[in-house]
Amino acid sequence: MSKLKTTFFCQNCGAQSAKWIGKCPSCNEWNTYVEEVVLKPTQSQALQSITSGRTSKPQRIDEITLSEDQRIDTNNNELNRVLGGGLVAGSIILIGGEPGIGKSTLMLQVALTIKNLKVLYISGEESGQQIRMRAERLGMTNANCFILTETSTQNIFTHIAALEPNMVVVDSIQTLNTSIIESSAGSVSQIRECAAEMNRYAKDTGVPVFLIGHITKDGSIAGPKVLEHMVDTVLQFEGDRNHGYRILRATKNRFGSTSELGIFEMQNTGLREVSNPSEILLSQRDDNLSGVAIASTIEGLRPMLIETQALVSSAAYGTPQRSATGFDLRRLGMLLAVLEKRCGFKLGAKDVFLNIAGGIKVDDPAIDLAVVTSILSSGEDIPVDPKVCFAAEVGLSGEIRPVNRIDQRITEAEKLGFEKIIISKYNQKGLVLNKGGIQIIPVNKIEEVFSKLFG
Numbered sequence: 001m002s003k004l005k006t007t008f009f010c011q012n013c014g015a016q017s018a019k020w021i022g023k024c025p026s027c028n029e030w031n032t033y034v035e036e037v038v039l040k041p042t043q044s045q046a047l048q049s050i051t052s053g054r055t056s057k058p059q060r061i062d063e064i065t066l067s068e069d070q071r072i073d074t075n076n077n078e079l080n081r082v083l084g085g086g087l088v089a090g091s092i093i094l095i096g097g098e099p100g101i102g103k104s105t106l107m108l109q110v111a112l113t114i115k116n117l118k119v120l121y122i123s124g125e126e127s128g129q130q131i132r133m134r135a136e137r138l139g140m141t142n143a144n145c146f147i148l149t150e151t152s153t154q155n156i157f158t159h160i161a162a163l164e165p166n167m168v169v170v171d172s173i174q175t176l177n178t179s180i181i182e183s184s185a186g187s188v189s190q191i192r193e194c195a196a197e198m199n200r201y202a203k204d205t206g207v208p209v210f211l212i213g214h215i216t217k218d219g220s221i222a223g224p225k226v227l228e229h230m231v232d233t234v235l236q237f238e239g240d241r242n243h244g245y246r247i248l249r250a251t252k253n254r255f256g257s258t259s260e261l262g263i264f265e266m267q268n269t270g271l272r273e274v275s276n277p278s279e280i281l282l283s284q285r286d287d288n289l290s291g292v293a294i295a296s297t298i299e300g301l302r303p304m305l306i307e308t309q310a311l312v313s314s315a316a317y318g319t320p321q322r323s324a325t326g327f328d329l330r331r332l333g334m335l336l337a338v339l340e341k342r343c344g345f346k347l348g349a350k351d352v353f354l355n356i357a358g359g360i361k362v363d364d365p366a367i368d369l370a371v372v373t374s375i376l377s378s379g380e381d382i383p384v385d386p387k388v389c390f391a392a393e394v395g396l397s398g399e400i401r402p403v404n405r406i407d408q409r410i411t412e413a414e415k416l417g418f419e420k421i422i423i424s425k426y427n428q429k430g431l432v433l434n435k436g437g438i439q440i441i442p443v444n445k446i447e448e449v450f451s452k453l454f455g
């Protein structure tokens with residue numbers, strides 16, 4: 001009998017050590033080392049059966065043939081967009097997200113709507129019946145979609161060899177286990193080895209593989225960081241569980257940009273693609289309320305108008321509260337300081353609450369001016385004209401700074417029926433200020449915005 005070989009693995013970053021250590025030297029986390037049994041990978045025959053006969057040799061780059069139809073249409077525009085224009089054959093994609101956010105729903109929906117491809121959906125979490133029930137709920141069926149409830153990769157590859165699917169979904173990578181490694185499913189070495197097997201399979205056969213991954217409390221994908229290095233694309237599925245909107249974001253993509261967003265709405269009958277995000281991100285309102293301003297932002301290549309809402313009120317207790325949803329709290333602090341110092345706005349003793357409508361998180365600095373305006377509007381209790389929107393960054397000295405792709409922002413605002421857009425003076429070059437549809441108002445200082453809006 002072969003001697004058991006054990007190694008200690010950091011559960012956070014996947015680093016190895018021969019003995020237990022308290023603090024991981026690689027990621028500096030404490031108490032993350034766990035002993036796992038590993039066998040020397042001499043007996044990877046199971047793998048060999050799949051990967052055999054495929055020794056590759058050096059090839060000149062211009063001799064490597066590109067297949068004509070490189071991108072597979074997933075029949076889901078939002079997913080296609082995030083993937084960079086469709087699914088690449090042989091790619092391996094990791095989808096992470098909090099429990100209950102809708103990862104399984106999204107993948108099942110894709111498996112059921114994709115055309116002309118035989119899909120194998122491997123589930124280690126739910127039974128076939130549960131998946132069928134979900135499919136019923138989605139109101140879809142597809143004769144080309146096969147469900148396999150299995151967690152051992154050796155068995156999975158046997159089924160794959162028999163079925164020869166054109167796309168594979170694994171729900172989830174944490175439930176898989178391979179017999180090469182002795183430790184239990186979900187441990188670092190198991191996750192890593194199973195992902196490596198899936199990766200080899202995808203690369204050898206050209207079949208795209210989706211891996212669903214759980215995330216840890218701090219939001220990163222559970223398991224070793226190496227998992228993220230092994231795959232081609234890492235997608236994050238996020239959203240507020242109390243809001244219906246879900247955002248699919250690429251944090252890594254070998255075949256496309258990482259700045260694209262896919263937006264979905266979770267409905268009773270599954271995820272609906274949201275192709276015009278501005279319409280949902282602007283709350284329907286009839287009355288003029290104070291504390292609301294609209295920003296024309298760009299996420300990825302897509303412009304969208306987002307509503308910012310602020311509430312400024314006298315602090316009931318000693319220390320005033322500052323809270324922000326969907327916006328960086330430190331940036332809010334900075335903007336408040338600018339208002340206090342440059343505009344003589346006394347916010348020191350006020351509670352400030354900021355909310356980005358729709359529960360989405362915005363990184364675009366062009367939202368600054370709308371944030372500042374909504375705070376001013378709430379503080380003074382004067383509503384902002386609902387036909388005005390904003391697209392500019394605010395600098396530390398209260399200057400209004402230019403933002404990129406201003407034309408696109410203006411066009412989007414115009415399309416949605418806005419009459420005025422306030423931008424930075426430095427953005428006005430080459431723009432026709434009054435071309436009919438929308439009036440462009442360039443400003444230089446925050447005080448100017450204030451006087452233009454509230455008189």
Ligand code: TYD
Nearest residue numbers: 099100101102103104105266267268269270
């Ligand atoms: P699920 O896909 O199981 O999440 P994950 O795999 O990320 O853990 O999503 C389950 C949630 O979605 C659950 O709270 C119910 C909700 N849901 C709907 O609102 N509508 C639907 O049509 C479906 C299938 C699920």
Ligand code: MG
Nearest residue numbers: 103104125171
């Ligand atoms: Mg699930």
